[in-house]
Amino acid sequence: MRSVEPLQRIPVGVVVERRKAKSRWADFLWCPVAVLGGIPAAPPWTQLAADGDAATFYAGAAEIELYRSESDNYRGNLATEAPLVWVALQATGGEPPYAIAGVTVDPAEGESFTEAGELIVASVAMPDTLRETLAAFVAEHAGGHRFEKRQRDRADPEALARRGPRTQSGDER
Numbered sequence: 001m002r003s004v005e006p007l008q009r010i011p012v013g014v015v016v017e018r019r020k021a022k023s024r025w026a027d028f029l030w031c032p033v034a035v036l037g038g039i040p041a042a043p044p045w046t047q048l049a050a051d052g053d054a055a056t057f058y059a060g061a062a063e064i065e066l067y068r069s070e071s072d073n074y075r076g077n078l079a080t081e082a083p084l085v086w087v088a089l090q091a092t093g094g095e096p097p098y099a100i101a102g103v104t105v106d107p108a109e110g111e112s113f114t115e116a117g118e119l120i121v122a123s124v125a126m127p128d129t130l131r132e133t134l135a136a137f138v139a140e141h142a143g144g145h146r147f148e149k150r151q152r153d154r155a156d157p158e159a160l161a162r163r164g165p166r167t168q169s170g171d172e173r
Helices: 069-081 107-112 127-139
Strands: 010-022 028-036 046-051 055-067 084-091 098-104 119-125
Touching: 010 084, 010 098, 010 127, 028 055, 028 084, 028 119, 055 084, 055 098, 055 119, 055 127, 069 107, 098 107, 098 127
Parallel strands: none
Antiparallel strands: 010 028, 010 055, 046 055, 084 098, 084 119
16 A cells, blocks of 8 residues: 555546356356446446456546656556556445455556456556646656665775774773
8 A cells, every 4th residue: 555645536436247167167257348437327237248258347436646757657558558547346245246446547556456366367458537637747757756876875984994902891892
């Protein structure tokens, strides 16, 4: 969890797909398939479409948080041929079966979603409205905080020299 507040929050809707599994260990496979630029009026877990063994659902609303310190990562994402949004789902053990654990446009944060191994993580296409908002954020905040390596103070060789014997009282050091 970050201690710094984001400079901007972008509300989005998340669409997931449920597909009949071809496995004896799972009945269905769930996967994020889209992010909507904005939040629709539909309630969470509204079924949007069904086609044979697959169905899509509006899973609910989420916020993408933008930080000045991550603007270089956002710029790198925008520079690709097809910018992406990373969505993570977490099993609830009840109904609805999954909750939205996180949504990000930062590739490094998207990769970090996979570290726990308990989340379903997928990257989806970035909607044009989100791309425009992100590009404006990067233009305004990019390059503000570059990493600069600090020079260490040079060691004083005299301070490192051997000292004389210590006295019994321990008062002199």
